[in-house]
Amino acid sequence: MSKTTKKIEANLKKRYAKEKRFRAYGVVSLLISFAFLAVLLVTIFSKGLPAFQQTYIKLDIELNEKILGINKDSDEDALFSASYSKVVKNSLKEMFPGIKGRKQKRALKNLVSKSAAYDLRDKVLEKPTLLGTTQSYWFLAKDDVDVFMKGNIDRTLPESDRRIKDYQLAWIDKLMDEGRLEKRFNTVLFTEGDSREPEQAGMRGAIVGSLLTMLVTILLSFPIGVATAAYLEEFAPQNNRWVDLIEININNLAAVPSIVFGLLGLAVYINIFGVPRSTPLLGGLVLTLMTLPTIIIASRAAIKSVPPSIKEAAIGLGASRMQVLFQHTLPLAMPGILTGTIIGMAQALGETAPLLMIGMVAFVSDIPTGIFDPSTVMPVQIYLWSDSPERAFTERTSAAIMILLGFLVLMNVIAIVLRKKFEKKW
Amino acid sequence: MTELKPDIEKRSEFDIEINGTVGKPFVDNPKMSSRNCDVFYGDKQAIFDVNLDIANNEIIAMIGPSGCGKSTYLRVLNRMNDTIPICKVTGEHTLDGEDIYGKKQDPVLLRARVGMVFQKPNPFPKSIYDNVAYGARLHGLASNRSELDDVVESSLIKAGLFKEVKDDLNKPGTGLSGGQQQRLCIARAIAVDPEVILMDEPTSALDPIATALIEELMDELKENYTIAIVTHSMQQAARVSQRTAYFHLGKLVEVNETDKVFTNPEHQLTENYITGRFG
Known part of the structure; x- marks a missing residue:
């Protein structure tokens, strides 16, 4: 082996080592970037996936013309402005009799989204013959109920640390027992515009x-x-x-x-x-x-x-x-x-x-x-x-x-x- | 020119003086002619006082070492140098006696009359048919589809490619072999029915068999067209051309009948080049 060849051979080892190191750096940087991407996606997906589901409440609504404040001869304008929220409230009251105090009354009303009244209005406007009958409908649940249903409120916490009080828990439990609570695909997210109410907010x-x-x-x-x-x-x-x-x-x-x-x-x-x-x-x-x-x-x-x-x-x-x-x-x-x-x-x-x-x-x-x-x-x-x-x-x-x-x-x-x-x- | 002289070896060709062109650069009734042609790239002069006539229906070969200006001169003849902003061409250049650099001359029309085939086969990334039909469509030479079909077919026949591709006219031109691509480029050039075809080292990227095909083709094309070819291969110049022009460092050294150039050159530099002393 000539002198030059020996020199080259000595160098060769170094060159290969260098190449190996360089490749290792590449793999490491690739892994790091993948790790960041994975962390990002996992956090976003784990947080965001539940939002594609939404809790609905089934209510039996008595479309009582007297409570709605209309009669058989009412025109469309009157039908439009009838007090639908009242019938929704009445339906809840009937389900949970004996509620006392302003606070509890308001809490009861807040089981269901405000959109329930609008939904009801649209249904009646579409089919006025419904008036005077009793119908069961699924309505959007209020965001607090939704959050609880998705397990984001810990019921073992002391009542003062919870957004949902004990009496509300009792209502929700009762609704669940009766099969009146259900999680469905959240179409609102895709069909509605923005809203201050989370359950009504869409993209x-x-x-x-x-x-x-x-x-x-x-x-x-x-x-x-x-x-x-x-x-x-x-x-x-x-x-x-x-x-x-x-x-x-x-x-x-x-x-x-x-x-x-x-x-x-x-x-x-x-x-x-x-x-x-x-x-x-x-x-x-x-x-x-x-x-x-x-x-x-x-x-x-x-x-x-x-x-x-x-x-x-x-x-x-x-x-x-x-x-x-x-x-x-x-x-x-x-x-x-x-x-x-x-x-x-x-x-x-x-x-x-x-x-x-x-x-x-x-x-x-x-x-x-x-x-x-x-x-x-x-x-x-x-x-x-x-x-x-x-x-x-x-x-x-x-x-x-x-x-x-x-x-x-x-x-x-x-x-x-x-x-x-x-x-x-x- | 002395600053170009290499130090290691004394190269005699730099010492031989070039005083004008020897031989017969002029012909009667030329197809194209140049007088006092200088070409500059910015401050650098690439061509010095070239005077040359190109006769009707001849093949004239331009030979010389790399960088001698033969390709640059060829591109003077159809104003391809116009596309290079720093390039300036002076002198008188005519095609059938018309000034091709005159104000009245439209470069687009000139290039339709003086076609060009390039060193590297450069078919468009389109079908074979569209490649050949391109020029005819561009200049509105065919009024309907069947006329266009005829133009494409006859051009491919003249370029000796029709038999090989007649069933594949809709396949991409870039899928052909190198030699076929170059013949496709020739077909594309003759589809416009030019009067002169300039060929810039058309076979330098091809193997000997493809080269032979193209040389045969040139011989046939000579019947209808005037051809100026730049080539690095002296054998090719000897085989295909009637006259040969030898360029050296931007100057036209000698123009003579091809036989004479290769058997009995008048100028010392020509002799040095064709005997392989440099180049």
Whole structure:
């Protein structure tokens, strides 16, 4: 063995050891990140999953016209404003006779959600022949009952430390014995807007608001972003000081804290242009500012990676620059452009701070029907619920996070599918 | 040029002076011609005072060592250099006596008349049919589908590819072998029915069998087209061309009949190059 070979051999051991160490570092960092992800998901899921169930109470309602304050000839207006909460209360009173004192009376009423009266009203309006009969219906239970049913209130604690008193426990036990309490899938979470009452609060307003906001954002930022990127890559003069300045500014914009965009939106869109506040239109305009740099940077990278040989071939055949751009460069760059766009959209979907500045943090219980309606978005809804004192909002906050994560996963899946679809080999 | 001189070895070709072009750069009634052509990339001059005529229906080969400017000169002829912002072309260049760098000349029309085949086969990531039909569609050469079919078929036949792909016209052009891809690119170029075809080292990425096919094809194409080919292979130049132009460090050293260049070159540098003393 020559001297050189010996030297190499001596070194070889070190080199392999180095490689082994490096791989170990990689595995360790991967495990750490997985552990964090697992902790995050486990906490969110364990807290949030119960929110997809909701306790219902079955009540026998006597639709007594006298108690309702109407008669057979009443018109629809009278039916609408009849005192349904009274019949609900009466039904509870009949079930638990001999309740004394204001406190207990109020507690009894609070077994059932306030929405019970509205449910009843809708049922009667739909079928007025029900009047005068006795019907059993399932109503939403009040949040405290729901929390207890999910085992989040410890009945062994002394009464003074519990939100549910002994007499309430007795009622609940009786209801359970009679099979009048039941946990069902929580459709309210998906069909209703926000509410101050946890059992009536849903994500629908926020989901629709988010979708409308995203729609405005993508309709504005995609064409502007791609056109900017295409111009900068294919048409702008090279080594021009203005072009350089624009490039530097775009790259800097990507690093600007998002709340600054919110302030800008407040100052420019609301104060100067008078865009209605709290609307998806305004949210979309602000988020467009935020996603534009991401889309431009990703699109430029994608356009740059299109092989010049393809462009040359088209130019050599007599294609104009526009034709080269639209027939070759953009279609080939599309997977990269779409990936960048969806990453930008996912960022925008999870963005809260700038929206706080433009009034999208307001309590909006109606579901927006257009981009000019006041609305909120999913991350702001999470923020609002996490801020609410009711115990039942804790699990709903986690459930809302799960829904938001679901949408993000969905968007990533769309990104992958689109990339696969548009990807072409050359 | 002296600063390019390597220190390790004294290389004689840098000492031989080039005073204009020797041989016969000019022909009667040329298809294309260049006078006093200089090309600059920024501050660097890539081509020095090239004067050359290209005759009708001939194959002219441009040879020379790497970086001698032969490809750059070829790209002058269909204004491909326009796409490079720092590139500046001077001198007079004509196609059928028309100034191709004139204000009236549309580069898009010029490139339809002067087609190009590149070093690396570069079919579009589309079907074989769409590749060939691209130029015809671009310039509106076919008014309906059957006319377009005819253009595609005849171009593929002329490029000697039709038999191999006639059942696979809807398959991607990128799925063909390298030699087939290059013939597809030639078919794509002739589908526009150009007058001149520029070929920039068309066989450098291909194996000898594919190369032979392309050379045969060039011989047939000569009947209808004027061809200028840049090549690194002197054997290829000798096989396919009628005239050969030898470039050296951006200057056109010698232009003569191919036989004469390879048997009895006039210039010392040409002789050094073809006898393999450098290159």
